[in-house]
Amino acid sequence: MKNINILFVGGSKRYSFAEKLIEAGKEFGLTIKIYSYEMGEDLPIADIATVIQGKFFSSAEIMPHLELVVNKYSIDIAIPFHDQAIYLLACLSEKVFVPTCNKSLISVFSSKINSSEFFKKHNIPFPPFSGKVPAIAKPDKGSASRGIKKFHRQSDLVDFLSSDKQSIYEIQDLVSGPEFSVDCYIAMDRKFKYFAIRQRLETLGGEVVKSRTVDMPSIKILSDQILKIPGMRGAITLQFIHDERDDSYGLMEINPRFGGGMLTSWGAGVPWFHIMLRDYLGIAQEPVHHHNNMLMTRSFREHFFRG
Secondary structure: OEEEEEEEEOOOOOHHHHHHHHHHHHOOOEEEEEEEEEOOOOOHHHHOOEEEEOOOOOOOOHHHHHHHHHHHOOOOEEEEOOHHHHHHHHOOOOOOEOOOOOHHHHHHHOOHHHHHHHHHHOOOOOOOOOOOOOEEEEEOOOOOOOOOEEEOOHHHHHHHHOOHHHHHEEEEEOOOOOEEEEEEEEOOOOOOEEEEEEEEEEEEOOEEEEEEEOOOHHHHHHHHHHHOOOOOOEEEEEEEEEEOOOOEEEEEEEEOOOOOOOHHHHHOOOOHHHHHHHHHHOOOOOOOOOOOOOEEEOOOOOOOOOO
């Protein structure tokens, strides 16, 4: 058995992900050891990984510290689970395998405003802004629905648009309709691509806790178009919303990392962990098929720490 070391960054609750990754490794003759770079103690991931006390994402020390960790623990693969971890790990991609896009695309996708410009440039439909309520303002660098403002009175929207704050928000019509995530993986040499669509049925704290794999021809076409863009590679999650006003689908964001609900499509038959490990090992990918109408629902699991 060959030993490989995998670093999670911002994955303190990704116990199930780690569990399934370790099991997948055994099929390649790999003994996988998980390290998790986190802030704080008594974290669920500690039951299956070695927790490394990290630095705040805003700290000037985090980049050299991450590089130190990669070298000290002989990390082979580094996986970001937090939006702010993606670019940091991409900067280390010459030292360690990081399944994500190139740095220039990551910079674009980390900004809601720049993302909208990117979507416009590539003729990708996204929620418009008509200047009328209902409307939504998303913090340019926000994530997990934090800091979002919703407007239902025109006077409130007008006041916001005339304020200095509006320049750091991406403003769109507030679209009401079901949301869909697309779990994707493109091999680093771009010779393999696979994606699966799931409907987000229920969320808790910005994380999906119930979702179902679905067949959506319109989203398939858009996803295929997006994934052909140069520089797209590694794990990618696309977020779409259905606009019931005109029965259209708009792209909300591109996250160049594994999504929190990707185990839905894993349960439907997509071997994401095998795909990533084959990409790392340089092994040819095998044909993939998955089932639609597979429902995933999350439950709570207790972890105990002696005081």
